[in-house]
Amino acid sequence: MSVSHLYTMINHSITSPSQLLANNLAKVVQGVSDLLLLLDIDGTLSEFHPDPQQSFISNDNLTILAQLQNHLPIWLVTGRSVADARRLTAPLKLPVIGSHGLQCDTLIDSYSLVDINLAQLQQINQSVVNATGDHPHWRIEQKPFGVALHFREHPELADSALTIMQGIGHDFNDWQLKAGKCVYELLPQGVDKGSAINHVLTHYHPHCRPIFIGDDVTDEAGFIAVQSYSDTSNKKGSDIKGIGVKVGYEPTHAHYYVSDISAVTALLQGLLTLCQS
């Protein structure tokens, strides 16, 4: 299992992103009629909570999204499973790329983008439980397509978490280790949010200009995907480039940033106002 991708993407072609505010949004999307909005969940639509099952998306965000979906297509692109994303966004019904790009749910169709070995998943789950001694310091999230080891309440355990997950991943060549905010996750190889976004663009919205908003290191592949996307099916050779928006101030490939989750809400409200006008 390879861990060479951990953070390495961040180390090249970093730009200095520009701040994207509701009042300069109109200029950025000027003249674009076919926008596609792609949204990460945790750290973008919802504030962090020590317990992943207790976090939620504010009613403000849900209300804005409910109205926005009347104007443009919206997809969730999340590390959460599709079922979890549905629970968090109920009563909305939005298509979802779940499990960091492993699952695709279009609302009409639901399928995996990569095969998963469920026997190995079970072994990995058990290995994580064994390695942590199921101690209450740790939070193990057993997901339908992976296992996450959280240490949000105990940041001092970051190195131990990495050691545990690297050690387990070492025995499973077809699995990858992903680092997130206060979490390490083991998932099948072969996907990330970038490849999943390319799948959505190619198969469902080839002529749209994508905007992807995300906050974490796992969202970097998504920023690269939208910012380099070209509509090759267009015979006129249209060169559609999307917009990556990073939430927060960490180094990023995204061309734009917003300060925090409340700035995401303001941006979504600004986009709604723009659509309505």
Ligand SMILES: O=P(O)(O)OC[C@H]1O[C@H](O[C@H]2O[C@H](CO)[C@@H](O)[C@H](O)[C@H]2O)[C@H](O)[C@@H](O)[C@@H]1O
């Ligand atoms: O791609 P995302 O939608 O950002 O999902 C990434 C992971 O989010 C969740 O973990 C994060 O949020 C938790 C709840 O606030 C927090 O406790 C944890 O520390 C964060 O890493 C989720 O639990 C994971 O399954 C997702 O992969």
